[in-house]
Amino acid sequence: MTRPVDKAQNGSATLADWLRAQPDDMVMRLFLLRPDLATPPPPDFAVLAARMDVRVSVTRVVDRLDTFVHEVLQALTVLPAGVSLAALTAFAGGAQVAPAVRRLRELGLAWGDDTALRVVGMAVDLVGGRPLGLGRPIRQCLSSYRQGQLTRLLEALGGPADRAGTAAAAGTDPINAIGELFDDPARVRGWIERCSPRASELLNRLAAESSLGSTTAANRVLPVEKARTPIEELLARGLIIGIDGETVELPREVGLAVRGQTPAGPLHPLPPRAEGTEIGVASADGAAALAARTVVRWVSTLVEAWGEAPLTPLRTGGLSVRDLRATARLLDSDERVAAFVVELAWAAGLVDATTGNDVQFMPTAAYDRWCTEPLEARWALLVESWLRSPVAAWLIGERDERGRQIAALSSDVRRGIARELRADVLRALGASPPGLAPSSASLRALLAWRAPRRTGTFLDRMVDSTVAEAELLGLTGRHAPSTVGRVIIDQLEIEHQDPARSGHLPGRPAAGDAGLCERLADALAPLLPEPVDELLLQADLTAVAPGPLVPRAAARIARMADIESVGAATVYRFTEDSLRRAFDSGLTAEDIHDDLAHWGRTGIPQALTYLIDDTARRHGRMRSGPAASYLRCDDSALLTEVVASRATQALGLRRIAPTIVISSLPVNELLAGLRGAGYAPVAEAPDGRVLLSRPPTHRTPARARPASGDVVDGRLAAARDVLRLVRRGDESARTVQAARTMDIAGFGLTRSAPLILTMLQDAVRLRQRILLGYVDQQGTPRDRIVRPTTLDGGWLTAWDELTEQPRRFALHRVTGVAELGDHGGATAPAAISPAAISPAATSPAVSSLAAQWAVPAPTDPPGADEVR
Amino acid sequence: MADGPLIVQSDKTLLLEVDHPGAAEARAAVAPFAELERSPEHVHTYRITPLALWNARAAGHDAEQVVDALVRHSRYAVPHALLVDVADTMDRYGRLRLENDPVHGLVLRAFDRAVLVEVARAKRIVPMLGERLDEDTIVVHPSERGRLKQALLKLGWPAEDLAGYVDGERHAIALVEDGWNLRDYQQGAVAGFWEGGSGVVVLPAGAGKTIVGAAAMAQAGATTLILVTNTVAGRQWRHELLRRTSLTEDEIGEYSGERKEIRPVTIATYQVMTARRKGEYLHLDLFGARDWGLIIYDEVHLLPAPVFRMTADIQSRRRLGLTATLVREDGREGDVFSLIGPKRYDAPWREIESQGWIAPAECTEVRVTLTDDERMAYAVAEPEERYRMCATARSKRAVVRRLVERHAGDRVLVIGAYLDQLDELGQMLDAPVIQGSTRTRERERLFEAFRTGEITTLVVSKVANVSIDLPEAGVAVQVSGTFGSRQEEAQRLGRVLRPKADGRSAHFYTVVSRDTVDQEYAAHRQRFLAEQGYAYTIVDADDIPDEAGSPE
Secondary structure, three states: OOOOOOOOOOOOOOHHHHHHHOOHHHHHHHHHHOHHHHOOOOOOHHHHHHHOOOHHHHHHHHHOOOHHHHHHHHHHHHOOOOEOHHHHHHHOOOOOOHHHHHHHHHOOOEEOOOOOEEEOHHHHHHHOOOHHHOOOOHHHHHHHOOHHHHHHHHHHOOOOHHHHHHHHHOOOOHHHHHHHHHOOHHHHHHHHHOOOHHHHHHHHHHHHOOOEEEOOOOOOOOOHHHOOOHHHHHHHHOOOEEEEOOEEEOOHHHHHHHHOOOOOOOOOOOOOOOOEEEOOHHHHHHHHHHHHHHHHHHHHHHHHHHHHOOEOOOOOOOEOHHHHHHHHHHHOOOHHHHHHHHHHHHHOOOEEEOOOOOOOEEEOHHHHHHHHOOHHHHHHHHHHHHHHOOEOHHHOOOEOOOOOEOOEOOHHHEOOOHHHHHHHHHHHHHOOOOOEEEOHHHHHHHHHHHOOOOOOHHHHHHHHHHHHHHHHHOOEEOOEEOHHHHHHHHHHHHHHHOHHHOOOOOOOOOOOHHHHHHHHHHHHHHHOOOOEOOEEEOOOOEEEEOOOEOHHHHHHHHHHOEEEEOEOOEEEEOOHHHHHHHHHOOOOHHHHHHHHHHHEOOOOOHHHHHHHHHHHHHOOOOOOOOOOEEEEOOOHHHHHHHHHOHHHHHHOEEEEEOOEEEEOOOHHHHHHHHHHOOOOOOEEOOOOOEEOOOOOOOOOOOOOOOOOOOOHHHHHHHHHHHHHHHHHHHHHHHHHHHHHHHHHHOOOOOOOHHHHHHHHHHHHHHOOEEEEEEEOOOOOEEEEEEEEEEEEOOEEEEEEOOOOEEEEEEHHHEEEEEEEOOOOOOOOOOOOOHHHHOOOOOOHHHHHHHHHHHOOOOOOOOOHHHHO | OOOOOEEEEOOOEEEEEOOOOOHHHHHHHHOOOOEEEEOOOOEEEEEOOHHHHHHHHHOOOOHHHHHHHHHHHEOOOOOHHHHHHHHHHHHHOOOEEEEEEOOOEEEEEEOOHHHHHHHHHOOOOHHHEEEEEEOOEEEEOHHHHHHHHHHHHHHOOOOEEOOOOOOOOEOOOOEOOOOOOOOHHHHHHHHHHHHHOOEEEEOOOOOOHHHHHHHHHHHHOEOEEEEEOOHHHHHHHHHHHHHHEOOOHHHEEEEOOOOEOOOOEEEEEHHHHOOEEOOEEOOOOHHHHOOOOEEEEOOHHHOOHHHHHHHHOOOOOEEEEEEOOOOOOOOOHHHHHHHHOOEEEEOOHHHHHHOOOOOOEEEEEEEEOOOHHHHHHHHHOOHHHHHHHHHOOOHHHHHHHHHHHHOOOOEEEEEOOOHHHHHHHHHHHOOOEEOOOOOHHHHHHHHHHHHHOOOOEEEEOHHHHOOOOOOOEEEEEEOOOOOOOHHHHHHHHHHOOOOOOOOOOEEEEEEEEOOOHHHHHHHHHHHHHHHOOOOEEEEEHHHOOOOOOOOO
16 A cells, blocks of 8 residues: 555645645745755745655654654555545544644645645655554565465465466466455455454454564464464464564554554554652752852853863863863862863853964853853853753763764764754653653653654763753753743743744754843842842851852952852851962952951951951062072162163163162173173172183083904904995985985975875885885984885885885885985986975985984094005 | 751851851751851851761651751752752661670661672671671671671761660669759750760760769669779769769779779779780770779760770670760761760750850960060071970060969969970969879879969969869960860860859960961961850950069
């Protein structure tokens, strides 16, 4: 009963025709719901109709159908094309299918009016061969039977043997013959009634489930009399068909007959009821307000810390595990929370990576603006950013396909689907009645009802993480949606119902989000405890803010006291260190006294007054500053003269004590300047000794002379080695020189990796001598004259003429190759390594070669051989 | 959200606003399960620790009460995670119980099989356990009762000890209430202890811990071993017992370095208990010398480690710990919990003070400006000598004299740590000096003279920090101390906190040298006193009037 498009039906003949006849609203809504259909704009309705039948596009829509609409779609694929709504309703056992049909139609999955409903072809394919748990039609099931089984079955079905024979003789397909017998529902019912009770029971069970059953002997089609077990009996009667050795299928015709009045089977028009724990809205709101404050505090703490010490990202991008751990410690929480907070701050645009080469994570200018806003507004921005963020923070710390750990703030944590799944989970949370914290199972059941085709680990983890993150943000309190959470959920529902207002449209800014931020803030504000602007100052040098402090007071007090305990209230402790910090930042003791008098409800305890004054008294008693040199003189009159002299004005002198003058000039310049002005200063060493200023002469330690008792043979051997080196070096140098000349003359270089590879392969094959430009492990470019022997696994093995032994070169470090002739070196190289001609490195090739040659010959002068 | 007096912080501290009308009720509600950490003038800080929760559980409170107390008195929403954690922690106590099985003797019984499996696999615990009787019960070697409890506490599964106690040798003891009566809180303390079986009673110095001990003895009606910090404290116990109970001289024995008497009531010092020769404890037998029905540990926060080990072996005897604070500087609060027992009674100092049982105290820090010579000497002193230099500065002498003169009518204690300084002060003030080398007899004579008013000023060293009862001392002048030890501060303050006959308030002076480490150490002690809620003022030495007008 697959669906060849039957053009002879009434109404519009094709999808294109039908679309053409639809009002504008309908088509516009289609474009809103399936934006991919509208990009690029289809030229005509025929193209649109074709696009509506494209697999990717249809899959996207079908995967988002809820269980009931999906069931109705399946029903439509079971029923013949052009079925009427009434027939569909009857098929569905009287369920209210009209809204589902309307939904399918607006999504462009079904078309035609209520008298003749059709489904797009691709939807049929996607729904699959066994919709609504019904088996495939008998003709398809039988395709696995051999001729003998078919013949026996045809006989058993009461078709007279001769007729079977005739059919066979007439060349009629037995499958078709059997199929025709099954086309009559009354006859099928008759066969079912004839079954033994146990066989009937089995039929009922198969029909209620997936129409598939497992057995050991699915292929044994016996005559009915010989059947022993219910399975054998049903196989013999053709009411189930063995489709492979171990599986039997209930054909669709039989399934429909068994199901009787409800051929569609049990449908699920309503979502499952939310179940869970009753928390109460007030309790949820209380917890949510606490969470909101905590999350804002976390983000502030994090961003402040990064502002003091920006972090360097990994080379591959993202935050290192060590930094994440440090963040967790900073926030006094676990790494999961730390990862969430880091990503949250990023999503809200409060931290960002700097541009340029030296990338660092640090706060953005937006953070300073954010800090000045009231708490509820700060929180609202975080929530709104999180809602639209493509980040699945739970991925942080997991391993990717290649086994590498996924880092926070890396591109690996961004997943296109995350935002949509998050919205779906939130909407599902919102489906529970007020004050109820839905259980995990209940939430998953609802999500499964809303999108039955969507499954998998990613979804599972996304559900868990969204629930956890919503709790951290205060959208739920003790896992029941809070009043502020409802604001988000309502917004998501609106977007879900009305795609025109959704932020999901590609290339469109999220509509109405500014309003969302405000609504969120407005909803949170009444839940937050009234900010306090008073402190309880105590003699044990603590100050307690008995509630959230107004931002101005909080910022001020944080400058002068350490935070000892946070939560609903804050406990500050004054210490010498904290007060010194305040003085360092420019506050005075009077400022602090004034502030404390202003905010301290109970006056300043005497102990605190003393601490402030004592610390202030000690602050800045010692001074320190930079000076490049000093001038000291026991005769302060002389110093006065020096400082006042016009000749010394350029020396940057400053008198810091009667007998000490400092200068911004280095000692030698100061001395020269003073001498020029006619004074006679003497330099002092750092330890105070007087330095005599004789002009310096430079010496290096002498080299130890070799012992003169060396045997002559040893010398000769050494000299020979040297000569060999010289000859070889000379040749290389000339080769390199020649290569340079040629390069200057404009010959082509072999720098490109594929060409290098080819040349090296040739060189291996032909045993050619080549000049290899190579960057060694220290990153120094070197040139080698080598004779390649093998090339594999990214490594070149070659005979190195310099060291006279085989050596391995990593291919990725080869920067250039030039062909050389055999010995003689006069052959013009075809190319040269870029290292050798780099203008920045002053001929590293030559210098490095020279350095290497110099090493083994420290004893005798070159040319010893000639002496001999 | 109620407008309660309590603020529950996420770090498990509780802030109690004292001036709030609901403060008293909230305090009563949280005191059983949270330890009072600081009690300065406006906001008191309590902390919820596992030990505090288990102490509460041992006292019969359940998690529901704790959660309810937090939620009901809290001004803001209570972090849910904290409530869950409280419930989880409390639930850990009593999953395991030590019981007395009529057939097998001491057994460990589990109310949660998984926990029993977990602990029975722990390496430290295996050797203490015997045969497994059934799924939930394992025999415990009776000698390991204490060590097992210690080990289980370390694992986080504190066992409830329901194995009971031996009655001990009967010995009739009765309180003789002639002209005095047990105060309400003392009665509460004794009742709390007796119901709990064993445990610690926390009362501030001067609140009559000795009397609580005597009442517990009367309740037990059995032979008693009393462990005290030193001989003088032992004599005071003896004195008190003779005065408050029906016990006679012959019934009370002293077991110390000087005398080794074992009588129905024996008072021994920690020092003699921990005396060793060739690594052997010489006087271990004392615990087994009689069939003791009760063992009292005075100043349990000072209990030395060897005594803990001995205590582990006598878990079948009733134990009463007496202390002013559960805070041990060595952090062994857990051992007190498992070996002596959970806290059975606790009363905040201020509350007792407001009932008039402790003299209110005025704490004053007197800052002395050093002379230039002294400053110079201090500046160049070796680091280890610096504190001594500034603490014993001669400039302090004049101030001490003026202070003593100011309180000429009162009994004054001058307390210090350095003997030279004390001797000098003694000479200057013409007052006797009591130090470590002073013989016990001489000490007692001087204390007695001080009590009677024969002597009005005493100069004492560290030996007087604990356990001497000088009820009439109304003024303490502290000239040097042990580097700002908080415990020392509490003890010294305790010297002057005994209620005065005329209800006058006590004075506690600390003389410090300005701008030296002396002042830093003083700041530590000052913080402690402020946290205890004592008004603390700082004055300049020059502001102390020179009343006698004597020449400097």
